[in-house]
Amino acid sequence: MADTARATRRAIFEPELVPTYTNRSLHEITPDDLRARCPQIVDRGAAATVIPLRGVVKQI
Numbered sequence: 001m002a003d004t005a006r007a008t009r010r011a012i013f014e015p016e017l018v019p020t021y022t023n024r025s026l027h028e029i030t031p032d033d034l035r036a037r038c039p040q041i042v043d044r045g046a047a048a049t050v051i052p053l054r055g056v057v058k059q060i
Contacts, residue, residue: 009056016041016053026060 020037021029034057038050 009052009059012049012052013056016049017057 017034017037021033038053041047041050041053
């Protein structure tokens with residue numbers, strides 16, 4: 001993966017998911033948890049962030 005692509009994905013992933021799930025291990029986070037986070041992002045006015053965030057999560 002190119003450095004720019006990695007940086008872009010990290011810029012989406014870290015502020016949107018890391019603060020919410022910091023105290024949970026990866027196997028404890030369910031698809032329902034992530035689906036519940038999406039409306040919060042949209043309500044904040046960052047709807048365009050949800051689609052690339054989905055792509056990042058699918059890669060994990």
